[in-house]
Amino acid sequence: MLSFRLKAIVSMVPESETVADIGCDHGKVAVWLLKNGRAKYAICGDLSGRSLDKARKLARSKGLCDAVSLREGSGFDVLEMGEAQTAVVAGMGGELIASILEKGKNKLPETLVLSCNKGSGLMRKWLSENGFAIEDEDLVLENRHYYPVIRARRGDSKPLNDMELEFGPVMLQKKTKLLKYYVNHRIDQTKTIRAKLQKTKAERKEKLIDEIDERLNAYAKVLKCL
Numbered sequence: 645m646l647s648f649r650l651k652a653i654v655s656m657v658p659e660s661e662t663v664a665d666i667g668c669d670h671g672k673v674a675v676w677l678l679k680n681g682r683a684k685y686a687i688c689g690d691l692s693g694r695s696l697d698k699a700r701k702l703a704r705s706k707g708l709c710d711a712v713s714l715r716e717g718s719g720f721d722v723l724e725m726g727e728a729q730t731a732v733v734a735g736m737g738g739e740l741i742a743s744i745l746e747k748g749k750n751k752l753p754e755t756l757v758l759s760c761n762k763g764s765g766l767m768r769k770w771l772s773e774n775g776f777a778i779e780d781e782d783l784v785l786e787n788r789h790y791y792p793v794i795r796a797r798r799g800d801s802k803p804l805n806d807m808e809l810e811f812g813p814v815m816l817q818k819k820t821k822l823l824k825y826y827v828n829h830r831i832d833q834t835k836t837i838r839a840k841l842q843k844t845k846a847e848r849k850e851k852l853i854d855e856i857d858e859r860l861n862a863y864a865k866v867l868k869c870l
């Protein structure tokens with residue numbers, strides 16, 4: 645029932661009394677967590693009433709209506725302080741997830757499980773600057789897209805360098821084969837941008853190319869360690 649990406653997300657969720665799934669859409673994450681005893685209660689939040697209808701339908705079909713609270717609203721607005729021990733925020737861009745975390749700052753639970761389709765550096769930056777330590781990470785390739793998955797817990801956060809922001813401090817330690825593919829993928833993308841830039845008459849072209857070359861060097865150093 646779950647895709648590889650959703651499987652990676654749910655497997656990062658620790659056993660919790662109540663889990664909040666912010667931006668739940670289909671509601672598959674909450675239903676899996678309840679059915680598999682990972683949570684006793686789930687709060688499913690979404691901006692869209694249509695998404696909540698999907699989540700309601702799924703919960704009903706699994707006989708879980710009493711274990712799910714469906715709430716329409718933005719980010720952590722739908723949550724009371726201390727209501728959940730864990731929140732999942734997944735399937736959006738890293739920039740949006742970071743802004744949802746920033747707006748909900750005072751209501752965030754102890755544990756966050758985050759996954760985005762792009763811009764994971766912004767999510768990690770927010771965590772490192774706001775007292776959340778990255779505890780575990782995973783990387784999933786699905787439909788030719790890479791999806792990082794992060795579990796962070798309130799605690800001693802530390803500053804992260806550029807490569808840790810982009811690829812994840814735990815992923816860099818795990819040194820998986822998929823991370824190697826992902827770094828190569830980023831190198832290819834960056835080279836394509838460089839080649840396009842070379843052909844333009846952009847004002848700051850030389851400076852931008854220097855910055856890209858610096859980044860390519862940093863990627864090459866990461867690759868050597870994998």
Ligand SMILES: C[S@@+](CC[C@H](N)C(=O)[O-])C[C@H]1O[C@@H](n2cnc3c(N)ncnc32)[C@H](O)[C@@H]1O
Nearest residue numbers: 666667668669690691692695717718719734735
């Ligand atoms: C692509 S779906 C992801 C669903 C699920 N979390 C997943 O990972 O498969 C994104 C969902 O986030 C919701 N969403 C977008 N911005 C939101 C916000 N600020 N607060 C709550 N939900 C939001 C959208 O309505 C949509 O249902």
